Amino acid sequence: MKQRVTLTFSPGNVHTPITYRLAKDFNIAANIIRAQVAPNQIGKLVLELSGDMDELEAAIEWMKSCNIDVSLVSQEILINEDSCVDCGLCTGVCPTEALTLDRSTFQLQFLPFRCVVCEQCIPTCPVQAISTSF
Ligand code: SF4
Numbered sequence: 001m002k003q004r005v006t007l008t009f010s011p012g013n014v015h016t017p018i019t020y021r022l023a024k025d026f027n028i029a030a031n032i033i034r035a036q037v038a039p040n041q042i043g044k045l046v047l048e049l050s051g052d053m054d055e056l057e058a059a060i061e062w063m064k065s066c067n068i069d070v071s072l073v074s075q076e077i078l079i080n081e082d083s084c085v086d087c088g089l090c091t092g093v094c095p096t097e098a099l100t101l102d103r104s105t106f107q108l109q110f111l112p113f114r115c116v117v118c119e120q121c122i123p124t125c126p127v128q129a130i131s132t133s134f
């Protein structure tokens with residue numbers, strides 16, 4: 001089973017070796033989608049967790065017990081086709097090729113099943129055509 005989560009660390013727990021503990025204690029593989037963690041500052045990690053369902057639940061409870069704020073990623077990326085000018089800038093930062101330009105039409109193509117909601121595309125769009133569902 002896979003679950004995307006956003007973790008928010010306080011300055012007091014930003015050094016928690018989270019991916020190591022997830023692998024060692026819960027047999028969970030953690031793929032880092034996005035990281036903004038600096039020593040002694042609030043940090044954020046977007047992870048894709050893969051593992052047994054019971055272990056995933058136990059791991060999420062363990063992270064919460066470490067005072068890490070855990071939110072399950074369920075939002076989606078939305079593309080406003082009326083605003084999009086097919087410039088392709090967003091395709092350059094998309095790590096999963098969820099955003100590509102069609103080679104024949106030069107129009108933006110979005111494949112939601114590839115999107116991991118890392119949100120890296122949002123600030124690249126010059127016309128603010130990309131948003132999240134909440
Ligand atoms: S949020 Fe944007 S950049 Fe990230 S995977 Fe989805 S489409 Fe690509």
Ligand code: SF4
Nearest residue numbers: 084085087088090125
């Ligand atoms: S950056 Fe914005 S305008 Fe350009 S292709 Fe992507 S969504 Fe469309």
